[in-house]
Amino acid sequence: MQNDHLQEPTLKSETIYAGKVVKLQVDTVQLPNGHQAIREIVRHPGAVAILAITDNGKVLLVRQFRKSCGRSLVEIPAGKLEKGEQPFDSAKRELMEETGYTASEWKHLHSMFTSPGFADEVIHLFLARGLRKGKQSLDQDEFLDLMEVDLAEAERLLAANEVADAKTITALYWWMKERAQAGPRA
Amino acid sequence: MQNDHLQEPTLKSETIYAGKVVKLQVDTVQLPNGHQAIREIVRHPGAVAILAITDNGKVLLVRQFRKSCGRSLVEIPAGKLEKGEQPFDSAKRELMEETGYTASEWKHLHSMFTSPGFADEVIHLFLARGLRKGKQSLDQDEFLDLMEVDLAEAERLLAANEVADAKTITALYWWMKERAQAGPRA
Numbered sequence: 001m002q003n004d005h006l007q008e009p010t011l012k013s014e015t016i017y018a019g020k021v022v023k024l025q026v027d028t029v030q031l032p033n034g035h036q037a038i039r040e041i042v043r044h045p046g047a048v049a050i051l052a053i054t055d056n057g058k059v060l061l062v063r064q065f066r067k068s069c070g071r072s073l074v075e076i077p078a079g080k081l082e083k084g085e086q087p088f089d090s091a092k093r094e095l096m097e098e099t100g101y102t103a104s105e106w107k108h109l110h111s112m113f114t115s116p117g118f119a120d121e122v123i124h125l126f127l128a129r130g131l132r133k134g135k136q137s138l139d140q141d142e143f144l145d146l147m148e149v150d151l152a153e154a155e156r157l158l159a160a161n162e163v164a165d166a167k168t169i170t171a172l173y174w175w176m177k178e179r180a181q182a183g184p185r186a
Numbered sequence: 187m188q189n190d191h192l193q194e195p196t197l198k199s200e201t202i203y204a205g206k207v208v209k210l211q212v213d214t215v216q217l218p219n220g221h222q223a224i225r226e227i228v229r230h231p232g233a234v235a236i237l238a239i240t241d242n243g244k245v246l247l248v249r250q251f252r253k254s255c256g257r258s259l260v261e262i263p264a265g266k267l268e269k270g271e272q273p274f275d276s277a278k279r280e281l282m283e284e285t286g287y288t289a290s291e292w293k294h295l296h297s298m299f300t301s302p303g304f305a306d307e308v309i310h311l312f313l314a315r316g317l318r319k320g321k322q323s324l325d326q327d328e329f330l331d332l333m334e335v336d337l338a339e340a341e342r343l344l345a346a347n348e349v350a351d352a353k354t355i356t357a358l359y360w361w362m363k364e365r366a367q368a369g370p371r372a
Contacts, residue, residue, distance in 0.1 A: 006251035006258050006329055016203045017210060019226045022304050024203055024210050029253055032329050039253040040205045042228055044304065065192035066302040067215055067225040072192050073302055080303065110344075112352040115300045115307055116252040116259055117266065118208050118230065123352065143192055143218050158296075166298040166309065166352055173359035180366035 005032060008039070021045070021080065044121035048091040049078035051109070051171040052101060052128040057150055059175065060099050060131075061168070064144035074147070074157065075165040078123070087111070087124035095128060097137050099146055104130030109174060114166065123167055151179060191218060194225070207231070207266065230307035234277040235264035237295070237357040238287060238314040243336055245361065246285050246317075247354070250330035260333070260343065261351040264309070273297070273310035281314060283323050285332055290316030295360060300352065309353050337365060 008029040016024040023043040031037055052060040065072045079094040081087065088106065095101055107127040114121045138144070149157065154172050157163050163172065194215040202210040209229040217223055238246040251258045265280035267273065274292065281287055293313040300307045324330070335343065340358050343349050349358065 006249070006331070008251050008253050010253075019212065020224060022210075022226050022228065024208075024228075026205065027253060031327050033327070035327055037327055038206060040208050041254040042208065042210075042304070044301075047303065063192070065194055066299070067194050067196075067213060068227040068304055068306045069299050069302050070306075073299065075302070078303075110347065110350075110355055112350055112355055113252070113255050113259065114352045115230075115305060116255050116261070116351055117233065117264075118228070118254055118307075119301060119305065120254045120256075121301055121304075141217050141219070141221055141223055145192070161296065164296075164298055164308075165302055166300045166356060169296055169298055170352060170356040170359060173356060173363050177359050177363040177366055180363055 007032070008037075011036065040118055042115075042119040042121070044080075044119055045083070046081045046087070046122045046124070047078055048081065048087050048094055048124045048126065049076050049167045049171065050091050050095045050126050050128050051076055051175060052095055052099065052103060052131060053175070054131050054148065055129075058148040059150075059154055059172070060095075060101065061147040061149060062098055062144040063147065064142075073165045074163050075168045076171050078167065088126070091124065091126045091128070096134065097139070098142075098144065100134045100136035101128075101131045102134055103128035104132070110170075112170075125167065125171060151176065193218070194223070197222065226304055228301075228305040228307070230266075230305055231269070232267045232273070232308045232310070233264055234267065234273050234280055234310045234312065235262050235353045235357065236277050236281045236312050236314050237262055237361060238281055238285065238289060238317055239361070240317050240334065241315075244334040245336075245340055245358070246287065247333040247335060248284055248330040249333065250328075259351045260349050261354045262357050264353065274312070277310065277312045277314070282320065283325070283328075284330060286320045286322035287314075287317045288320055289314035290318070296356075298356075311353065311357060337362065
């Protein structure tokens, strides 16, 4: 393998907590210099997020309260993978549940580690176009506000630091890059 | 407050683990519909990341092994905030330690929640220009490979899914957007 010299073999692994969403384990590893170190690792089932753009050039955003952050955040539609669920199936399900939209065109943009320093969470980011409005069907205990904003408003929200969710910032910059590369008429 | 209807008051909070880097707590909250729910929350000290661009248009990347992900990742320079440390001081320190570079021009781009579903980690993303090469000074137990890539190579790495770190994808799309908006001569 290309990066053998950076590996950290596990000497010991202890599970501290196995919860509904996350699992916490503490590993003792051997470093390339022979020293030992502790790695606190959060295991997560993974998630999907959807950059959904309507035919009239608006992106779908949801605002929801995030207990871990102590505030509400503006985010693209997203959600955890269910047990055994494929990312693409999950993306279709989450888009429908959170926004009521279905999409006829899908593209996988990235599968990305959100917090590699302490967690294994991967978010699978999809682009969805060809949107058709159906009926929102939130989980019984899910509460969110749906917004649709155009590119200029998305740029303003970013510049004003009103978007504080990393996956949403990633997705919006991807969109702005695409539009800028396509030229002024895009 | 604007989004009172989305709040989740805490009914009970239990600390499961307090480690070197993360703390795990499990909160019982009250939902807007009166139901109760469990929130597993990882507390993290926060981190900085630096999009550092050399005078000849190359971005600094580091490859390091990430135990939580079980593989090495290509990332922009980054690191955890030390106790009491301000994000900007941390960014200057991490850039110097991981790459050996200092920068004369700094700009704060975003402070973003990386995993709002289960963690409070915030990454403060900075742009650094006016780079001057000094001497890399890694922590004793830190191991990484330094790379410098131009915009075309960065685009290739993204398109080939060879960059799997979310903050790095965010930063590279920001850079591509800026360059595209500045026109073909930028």
